[in-house]
Amino acid sequence: MVEQLAPIIAIDGPSGSGKGTISRLVANELKWNFLDSGALYRLVALAAKWHSIPLDDEQGLGTLAGHLDVEFSSTDDGASVKIFLEGEEVSDAIRREEVGNNASRVATVPLVRDALLARQRAFRQAPGLVADGRDMGTVVFPDAQLKIFLTASVEERAQRRYKQLNEKGVSANLNALFEELEQRDKRDRERAVAPLVAAPDAIVVDSSGVTIDEVMMRVMGLWRDACR
Ligand code: DC
Secondary structure, rough: OOOOOOEEEEEEEOOOOHHHHHHHHHHHHHEEEEEEHHHHHHHHHHHHHHOOOOOHHHHHHHHHOOOOOOEEEEEOOOOOOOEEEOEOOOOOOOOOOOHHHHHHHOOOOHHHHEEEEEEHHHHOOOOEEEEEEHHHHHHHHOOOOOEEEEOOHHHHHHHHHHHHHOOOOOOOHHHHHHHHHHHHHHHHHHOOOOOOOOOOEEEEEEOOOOOHHHHHHHHEEEHHHOOO
């Protein structure tokens, strides 16, 4: 008997499009597993800093990504996930802007992407997986049952990030956030390997001016349609 692989909903899109929030909500709603693939690139960037590996040392970064000592552990209420790198909790540390920007740089290195492939695919477990990233529908899970490409204008994404940082009590400059997002989008879209691009069979959902609840309802509706 051929073993049936668990179903996948792939949600790709640029930074700040809301895909992290939506993916988590969809995974909770369906009681499925969740892969935050961006966290893996962030972990490589943080580990590179800890071990003083320069961001242009492709071989060193590839080896590091292949030996990454990470653990994702759900909190008791299942509401969030704690992330550990080499035994140290780094859930907040990997969310810093600097780590995000460095993650976008290490993500251009083919050896890093190759090293993280098997690790990402291991998240595919019953009853299903919601995978959040840039290349979930194109490279990591090209056979996903549903592929969503979630976008929003750069202005709106910068505003959202600004609000998020303010709520956390972190001071931020809206113009600087806007420019960083544009740069990060450019790097993610133009890199040679697994660039940020909608899969030909992905459904594009624009979240500009739309509430999280509305996007969530749209995605759940698309999933119901895909099951028919
Ligand atoms: O989604 P995020 O902001 O946590 O991702 C951080 C960086 O990692 C992002 O700039 C691009 C990269 N990334 C990637 O190249 N491929 C993925 N599947 C996920 C993230």
